[in-house]
């Protein structure tokens with residue numbers, strides 16, 4: 001049994017002081033129900049996650065107490081992806097016909113505050129100032145630039161593109177284009193990455209209604225099919241965030257593994273994808289994830305990005321809604337935002353940020369601590 | 381007299397004439413891990429022995445922390461006295477790549493592949509006057 005996405009809803013990302021994270025989640029859920037033309041009481045199950053805005057299952061207080069199983073999912077940046085996998089399997093197994101996936105969050109300003117103990121690391125690691133995801137991303141791209149000749153100008157061009165795409169997306173947080181010069185000369189945060197090359201914690205919510213594929217046209221004239229949803233954790237020897245040490249022999253990270261599994265599940269290859277949403281916690285991540293997901297060889301990003309290939313009109317559009325850089329990162333909602341964007345793209349409803357040429361296959365990818373990755377492939 | 385205490389037990393030998401970082405090495409697969417652990421992340425083996433890591437290695441990658449981190453960061457610095465610091469992975473031959481703070485914070489003076497020594501120095505002073513010792517990586521003179 002295939003699985004279809006027949007309803008999507010979003011609460012704009014950014015800062016919404018007047019609403020709690022949960023209320024933003026309810027807002028997105030109502031829009032998703034409306035989009036599918038169903039009522040909350042029609043929903044047979046739900047999976048959801050939020051890191052900083054309370055338990056996702058309290059959404060039932062807003063939406064109604066119907067007695068359905070609502071399972072909370074907490075998997076860092078892969079929370080949305082993990083919810084989606086769970087819903088995918090719940091429908092594929094034949095247990096349910098229709099359900100919902102919800103993700104919302106509301107974080108404080110500033111860099112995420114990670115707790116070493118929660119991740120099984122000694123307190124000394126945080127005390128000396130190494131419990132910083134931004135340092136990991138900076139060190140990973142520093143090494144990558146050294147090994148594969150990526151220029152600092154290319155780093156800035158990734159941010160420039162993100163803010164251009166954000167300016168075309170009414171649900172994005174950052175909606176003003178910023179020049180390459182301003183990005184490159186903004187405050188250095190972790191060399192070689194400047195302030196405008198990083199995303200920030202933010203707020204937002206996304207909900208999706210999924211159903212068995214043979215029921216899809218009851219709910220939607222434009223169903224989008226979930227062909228693959230995979231999630232992997234790190235293997236020994238991969239270079240990951242929050243690692244006091246790493247092995248001398250390096251192996252591929254969880255992104256490579258999740259991508260391969262997804263392509264195998266969907267029976268398609270990287271070259272078949274028409275639009276890509278790749279985790280861009282900062283610009284280096286987007287660059288490296290292009291190759292890790294199989295969309296180019298290591299080092300080819302320099303020429304591709306300089307030639308504009310990753311822009312909306314390019315051969316390989318990446319993060320067409322502005323990505324994390326322009327939307328910020330409400331962790332519980334971030335992965336589902338990518339899926340929302342791809343459903344819009346495949347329906348041809350993305351407006352100013354629509355990729356041309358009637359896209360048929362779309363790809364999402366997230367990566368997060370302590371070395372996890374989730375991928376989806378959607379097809380119309 | 382000032383007492384010097386290590387930032388965590390078991391991270392490195394202290395006090396010692398020639399202090400060294402401590403790793404565990406798996407007797408089954410030979411993989412080393414820092415800090416020393418009870419089991420092997422590579423093969424799940426539990427037969428591990430603690431050993432001293434070499435004191436000199438090559439810089440694998442690095443960055444500079446330009447702003448003062450929030451808690452759990454715990455130094456004696458204030459927003460006014462904070463100085464940016466380097467962080468990097470030092471590849472220790474035959475061992476592992478260990479992440480640590482660098483004594484150098486000038487990006488012009490850091491490059492991948494340079495030789496560095498593992499050194500031990502005070503990181504902060506506790507309210508009772510104890511000096512807390514941490515390990516750092518220092519460019520070879």
Ligand SMILES: [Zn+2]
Pocket residue numbers: 406407408409410411420421422423424425
């Ligand atoms: Zn072993």
